[in-house]
Amino acid sequence: MKTASRYLFAFASYSKITKIEKTVLYLVQFIFFIELGEYIDRRCVYYRKPLVDSGTLGTKASVQVVVPHLTESYSSTRDPPDPSIPMCLLHNFPNLIEHTIQWARDNFAGLFTIPAQQVEEYQRNPGEFAQRTSKNLSEYDRNEIIENVQRSLGSDRPKDFLDCIKWSRNLFQQQFHNTIAQLLYNFPHDHKTTAGERFWSGNKRCPHVLNFDVNNRTHLDFIVAASNLLAHIYFIEQIRDREYIAEQVSKIKVQEFQPKSGVQIFENDEQLKTDMEKKRRKNSIIEDDQTEQEKINKLLNRLPKHNEIRSINIRAHEFEKDNDSNFHIDYIAATANLRAENYEIQSADRSKIKRIAGNIIPAIATTTAMVTGLVCLEVYKFIQGHKNVESYKNAFVNLALPFFGFSEPVPPRKQTYLDHEFTLWDRLDIQRDMILEEFLEYFKNEYKLVVTMLATGLTVLYSPHFMKQASRAGDMKRKISEIYATATNTNIPSHVRSLVLDFTCEDLEGNDIDDVPYIRYTFR
Incomplete structure (x- = not known):
């Protein structure tokens, strides 16, 4: 069961001089990732020590007992993956605020984390970067990485904070006006499907473009956050004065949108997968005639010369939800609500967006107290020396229903x-x-x-x-x-x-x- 917080109880034994064997209990309490839990599990298996794993998720809780030679280990089974939001729904047809928040979270990573990380890798070791990129990725992914590096290190990169404001204003225009206008160009308000039904119906909300308004608080929130995030990447001094930023952004003129013909927008993920598979096959045919070194040289020729960009300082943003001064949640909140406005979805307040984007699940004291009691019961059984697997119990609880389920631990596979x-x-x-x-x-x-x-x-x-x-x-x-x-x-x-x-x-x-x-x- 996926949990917001987990608790691990591990045991170690020692013998006193009196030859009376004692059992010492070590309690470790922390929030951990799956990888960390699996590492601890491997250590317990290696040293043949028992482990009691427990976790809470709101009103839900679980307890798993791991006893040497009697039960399977923690890593023997895995939870099913979380259901993901379809890509086309996320990018073109959102209908819930959760969709726009996830889109904003991905957008943050795509603008302020991944490109800067790729530049750092290229600056550190161009040859290794080119080899890894040419060998392990598809042509589509390679092109995206190359474009990220070119854009981040090119002559259009910001030199001062005014450049950051200009970039943010153009980003607003691209994300909340031009992209939506292109979508409506491909699928107008009165567009019909091949079956003669209205395209914009059911869960498909017909969007509308946003025109930038410096007096709109959310619009200015976006500019302030995006400008400061970009400035941080390039070691440019940040400016938090909203009045100054509002004055400067109001002077910026953006290009008028011109719809493009031939732009393909997929209606569902099946169409997207089919198109990507076609491109993959086409690229594989082209690349079959190239040696590995030729691929690397071709990729390096498309990247900026290393000696020309070595002195450019760039750092990536690592998403941190708990720092209210780093503009991370500010950007995600503004972006999510602006996209929600595009699709006439009810906006959300900052705390809700922070909770969803940061995957924060409130802890309930009642659940924690109950699961601690269940863990202690299993601890007592081990201290008492029970040697039958039937003596131990895994627990699955949901206090909201209420539901209490107990099962015998699964024996290890022979x-x-x-x-x-x-x-x-x-x-x-x-x-x-x-x-x-x-x-x-x-x-x-x-x-x-x-x-x-x-x-x-x-x-x-x-x-x-x-x-x-x-x-x-x-x-x-x-x-x-x-x-x-x-x-x-x-x-x-x-x-x-x-x-x-x-x-x-x-x-x-x-x-x-x-x-x-x-x-x-x-x-x-």
């Missing part, structure tokens, strides 16, 4: 290699440092397995198919810890006593073994 059964809690333990030759022979005699590759993390320690004969012969007489130190070009820190080794193997008859536990290799 796998087999040869005639041996194992779960995620099992591993192969080696308690001394061996030379590689001895290690391979030990596995052949002890486990009836022929190791065909040995690695730790991304570092390959042994692979007879890819190692040179001379190198392999030399490594056979070296200890595995020495091979690791050489392969990583580092000295193993004194506090590191063991390595986690992954391996592929065959049985004695040469048949591949797909599933085997990892190795805990203790060399100190």
